[in-house]
Amino acid sequence: MNAYAPHASTSFEARTLALARETFDIEAAAVLGLKARVGIAFVNVVSLMLANKGRVVVMGMGKSGHIGRKIAATLASTGTPSMFVHPAEASHGDLGMVTAADIVLAISNSGESQEMAAILPMLKRQGTVVVAMTASPHSSLAKHADHWLDTAVDKEACPLNLAPTASTTAQLALGDALALALLDARGFRAEDFARSHPGGALGRKLLTHVRDVMRSGTEVPQVLPGAGFSELMREMSAKGLGCAVVADARGQVVGIFTDGDLRRLVEQGTDLRGKIASDLMHRSPSSISVDALAVEAADLMETRRITSVLVQGEAGDLCGIVHVGDLMRAKVI
Template identity: 55%
Template sequence: MNSDKQDHGILALAGEVLATEAAAVSALKSRLNGNFARAVRALLSCRGRVVVTGIGKSGHIARKIAATMASTGTPAFFVHAAEASHGDLGMITRDDVLIGISYSGETSEVLAIVPVIKREGTFLISMTGNLESSLARESDIALNVHVEREACPLNLAPTASTTATLAMGDALAIACMGSKGFTKEDFARSHPGGSLGRRLLLRVSDVMRRGNDVPAVTPGTNVLQAVQEISRKGIGMTAVVDCERRLLGVFTEGDLRRLIERVGDIRRYRIEEVMTATPKSIAPEALAVEAAQLMDRGRCNQLPVVDEKRRLVGALNLHDLMTAKVI
């Protein structure tokens, strides 16, 4: 019973936290005004980089905002406010836009760098919970991230305020992204190691089998010899090509099983009599994910790869795409 009461208290408190933070984020929508639009235009017209700075919890949020901007088409990096006063200010130029984050607007480490960057001519956007603060007054644009209260029961630990600041930063980043017409392909180019990058950037030519690893026989080949070629190359099929390696058909392990069920003795058959003519194929410059989709639609596990003249240049199977983490 005590345990049940304890669990109830835990869940009730967690629910209050989420409700408080959700309300803080929701309240930001009514503050999206001309100042926000001006901030986005300033970021879009920035000739240098967007520099995001803060300290403590605001510093952690600043680092995340910079990372989000950089990955969505707005070149940005984080500078720790304390380190800025000890040499890192040299990283900020007049062509940059500085986003200074301080919920109180009175953080000494952030305020210490303001006169320097103002003399340099760097554009300053602040994100603060106090529009009457020193930081807000010194800013070219001040964005209001005020919250009614923190989610912390003591109303002390930065919780709702950091969530609201992060959400405002995301709004800036995505507004810039939309204004630039940033696409999935652009996103993939900055995330080549991720699953989306592999899906959108990897080509068939990057994963296909080549040269002697590609199974191929000519039309007059005996079925048993074709089966031997399938076994040697290990992708579950062989292509059938003419003397110029133009693709005429394919013969798969599934075709072999069905042939045996139908005729029993397969020794007298030539491959041209039992192959699948005009098979599905794909070009080497196609995306690897397109090959996966073609296999899925055609209910097949292998594909020959052909050039613009239908000449066989490669082959791949489902396992190749799985190894490349395309699927």
């Protein structure tokens, strides 16, 4: 039969979608099963990790190892010092990375991993606390651990009930629950998260301040209140920001003149030849503190529908200017 015949294609499509939906159902049931069983053991482990002065060292073989790497990364990025150590490598020297001050989070669905069993005696001898994340409290790993977290599932999503699927989903969900419970208990804030993600979008938004992106000194288009119209235009053209700040001899801001103001005056037929800056400027321009976050400057520009914001000190003195292009280059917006 032609595999690409319409009825064959329809049968394949139906089977494929049915398996996908069944996978979602089985894995969702696995996670909801954890919700029903989580209890004081989970609270005790969170308390233990919260009080720990060392690191959480996550271990796991095979698919559990892949999950373990993700859990270690999530813990580390949410305020709990953590690292992943491969159990097989631990038997060949990497166990030296683990100290008595650490907590080992050992992940194994069966709890019978030979590589994990080989290093348990050494961990116990040096006094390292072991938390087992397994499906059975009667497994070798659970019996030798100080604490046990239940990750049992009714069945794998795999049609053969062989490939780790629902079980690894349950492990990942429980690891996320640990990380988030610890995050909350530590009072971990968005700013703390940003510090461990300085290269990401959130890091740039929460760590970049106005002082980091503003233009200052001779880069700021600036004229005195008595500057003539020609001088005003030359300063605006030279600095290319579409505006000029009007500040007195002490550096105090008294107003601003923008290309939008120029356009409106021209449309009104205003004779600009005899005008000076103080005649043309508008007072009380939008400004922001040098210590503000750059994202606040972006919000101000969006709200006021402007492209530049003045940066002023507490005394009203001109510190600099931020243009929308500066924020885009810094990838704040």
